[in-house]
Amino acid sequence: MAKQIEVSDLDAYYGSHKAIEGITMTVEPRSVTAFIGPSGCGKSTFLRTLNRMHEVIPGARVQGKIMLEDQDLYDKDVDPVSVRRTVGMVFQRPNPFPTMSIFDNVAAGLRLNGRISKSEAQGIVETSLKDANLWNEVKDRLNKPGSGLSGGQQQRLCIARAIAVSPAVLLMDEPCSALDPISTLAIEDLIAKLKNDYTIVIVTHNMQQAARVSDRTAFFNLAGQGQPGKLVEMDETSKIFTNPTQKATEDYITGRFG
Amino acid sequence: MTMSPSVITPVSFNRRLKNRVVQGLVWLAFILAVIPLISVIWLVVKNGLARFDTEFLTHSMRNIGARDAGGGAYHAILGTLEQVGLATLISVPVGLLTAIYLVEYGQGRRLARSISFFVDVMTGIPSVVAGLFILAFWVLVLGLGYSGFAGALALSILMMPTVVRSTEEMLRLVPNELREASYALGVPKWKTILRIVLPTAFTGIITGIMLAIARVAGETAPLLLTVFITDSINTDPFTGPQMGLPLYIFDQMGRPNDTAIDRAWAGALTLILFVMLLNLAARIIAWWRSPAKGR
Secondary structure (H helix, E strand, O other), X not given: OOOOEEEEEEEEEEOOEEEEEEEEEEEOOOOEEEEEOOOOOOHHXXXXXXXXXXXXXXXXXXXXXXXXXXXXXXXXXOOHHHHHHHEEEEOOOOOOOOOOEHXXXXXXXXXXXXXXXXXXXXXXXXXXXXXXXXXXHHOOOOOOEHHHOOHHHHHHHHHHHHHHOOOOEEEEEOOOOOOOHHHHHHHHHHHHHHOOOOEEEXXXXXXXXXXXXXXXXXXXXXXXXXXXXXXXXXXXXXXXXXXXXXXXXXXXXXXXXX | OOOOOOOOOOOOHHHHHHHHHHXXXXXXXXXXXXXXXXXXXXXXXXXXXXXXXXXXXXXXXXXXXXOOOOXXXXXXXXXXXXXXXXXXXXXXXXXXXXHHHHXXXXXXXXXXXXXXXXXXXXXXOOHHHHHHHHHHHHHHHOOOOOEHHHHHHHHHHHHHHHHHHHHHHHHHHOOHHHHHHHHHOOOOHHHHHHHHXXXXXXXXXXXXXXXXXXXXXXXXXXXXXXXXXXXXXXXXXXXXXXXXXHHHHHHHHOOOOHHHHHHHHHHHHHHHHHHHHHHHHHHHHHHHHOHHHHO
């Protein structure tokens, strides 16, 4: 079940260093939102605040408000673990659990979060792998280790693992940057398919990719070295890439900097 | 004579010579390192086989006269197994949990830094000192007497820092991405450590524990001070003096008969075999749990 995210006036810190400042945006359900911007502008940091992964780093903290539908993610009573169950994440580098088979990798989230019957697990693993467009490639070797797959397959395995716990939102932190063009295409097709059921947020350095997969695009930038990153503008992807309101956005997407 | 950098030249005589010399030195160092190892094994096997028989493995030294042949190390083997086993039972949980605290929870906190410092200090404790400490504290002050358990306590003082250090290193090798992947699935931290981090580091941790066991299995001085020596079988590690293989070797070696010297060599052979079997067991466990096995 996809959900809407509303962020208002969000700051994130690493110790005393302010990494992002004053971010306000709405992420629509059942759509793909892309974050673009130069390196170090805080896109990934911001993405990680959306499922409270930011605070996993020692000294990191967040100020501001993020509403997932009617729930405040940073409310004092909210358990960050349950937030991460609702807001899944796929990382830059494929990271299947090396001690587990393909099957166990996909079932990991379910098993680690509570007891689940074998047949139930089997059904969910199969649908997740099918949703991740990986089923046909691995159905005959589900008990082989996940680390034996190619990079692109591993990344799709990680996506299957993330969607197996049926989150409301799926965050992707440059999911294709370590992959070749064919695997990238496979993942992009998958994103297009997944957006029917999930709210998807993707950080990417590849502007063509943002243009291809996303419905809305947010451009982040930082005012200067050591300054916090800020949201410059956010709009329909077609508008950002053809007729942005801000000069900085235009400069970035036309390749004048960054 | 200057050469322009764009000219491709054959490898100069000078470099070939240096290469040869360094290669020779490396080989020499390797051979020098292996000579003592091979000669020790050779000597122990050659001299130890004379008495390495079923009687040796199944009999104690009880009622064996000073000049009698026969007798064995059964009481010593049993004692070593119990003492080392108990020491492992004490030091592995403590060491493992300490390492988990240092890597997963400590991260730059003052407590973690001081624990780290004291672990380093403990690594440098001479084994006699560990024995003396248990002798003073356990045997004399508390008046609990010599026992296999006192020896196990002394051994665990020596084992703990090794277990902590090796486990810590193995846990640090687990990529942070795996922890994050687990967190991102909504798995709590303690479960992530238990189900993701520890299994990933499992083979390395086991190897470290086995090395720690091998290190203390041959300790003599602390056992002499805490376990004492006996010729009889004492199956109870909590009361009365026991024997251990290192103690047995030490004891037999000091007796002035060839039969005793032969027993000492057989004891040394048993000890080496024990450590080798442990290593083999570690390898098998590592292989059995290795993720690459199914590939």
